[in-house]
Amino acid sequence: MNDRGLSILEQYNMKVFHTYRGRGCMICETDCGLKLVREFHGSKAKLAFQNKVLQHIKASGYQLVDVILANDQQELVTTDKDEVPYIVKDWFDGRECDTKSEIDIMQGVRNLASLHNVMLLLPDEEEEWVSSGDLVDEYERHNRELKKIRNFIRNKRKKNEFELCFIEYYERFFQQGKEILEQLKGTQYGELRSQSLTLGGVCHGDYNHHNILIHKGGMATTNFDKCHYNLQVNDLYQFMRKILEKQNWNEKIGMEMLDQYDKIKPISDEELENLYYQLSYPEKFWKIANHYFNHNKTWIPGRSKEKLENLAKQFDQRESFLKRLL
Secondary structure, eight states, X not given: OOGGGGGGGXXXXXXXXXXXXXXTEEEEEETXXXXXXXXXXXXXXXXXXXXXXXXXXXXXXXXXXXXXXXXXXXXXXXXXXTOOEEEEEEOOOEEEOOTTOHHHHHXXXXXXXXXXXXXXXXXXXXXXXXXXXXXXXXXXXXXXXXXXXXXXXXXXXXXXXXXXXXXXXXXXXXXHHHHHHHHHHTSSHHHHHHXXXXXXXXXXXXXXXXXXXXXXXXEXXXXXXXXXESOTXXXXXXXXXXXXXXXXXXXXXXXXXXXXXXXXXXXXXXXXXXXXXXHHSOHHHHHHHHHHHTSOTTOOOHHHHHHHHHHHHTHHHHHHHHHHHO
């Protein structure tokens, strides 16, 4: 961000005492508390929906969310003299959730459950577009993409280390993806998702350790850019998968996360079944392969191969946890 973007703060009713860089943005100490300024390149309609969600959460008594501030003209997006658009958000002084700390992890999952209890907004007709896609469609697309990547690599005469590693593990993960897709089709997922959309269940959309901050007043939740209507258990899946990957699929931690969430927001049998299928689908394998295929295929960093190898090493631990979850 260019420091000149700070000139937009003249359009807000606040005094700035000090600024510093953080998270690729500019963080400002003001007479109205800590604020974050960053360039904006998204949809104004989606931004309005995002702030509607944030204002609803705050009105429900949950104060530690990064609400977007309106300028003197009551607009959420402010442009500087060069017509560069910016937004200004409430911000919080704190550290990220530590994925190695059970205390932080359990606080994070309780925080998510508390958020989900208040993140219920009946959608307006014009907001139907804010709901995310169907899991069946998503998994069908992922499986097609994995086959496409496999065919591309198989037809190469000279394969690099990453490509050889992918081919070695492909069949195991691809077959698992096919099986989970067929099993998901036989569940009540469609009805469950439809009920959630009718009730107005909202997901954060990117709930992970980077977006929750340990603040002196509690745990702050940030970056709701991907919020949307859908099954809220999707957020729980995303948080659990990333934590369990870093915890080598520790059964004790995984079951405790479920227990802590359930105590605050009870999980139905149908939601638990859906969580099982999401955790069972080899999404991480698809993500690594998709990143390879959509970026420079002639140079693959060693870290990508390490990720594949680590994924394979964790296969048995992951399967053990999934059996426990059943």
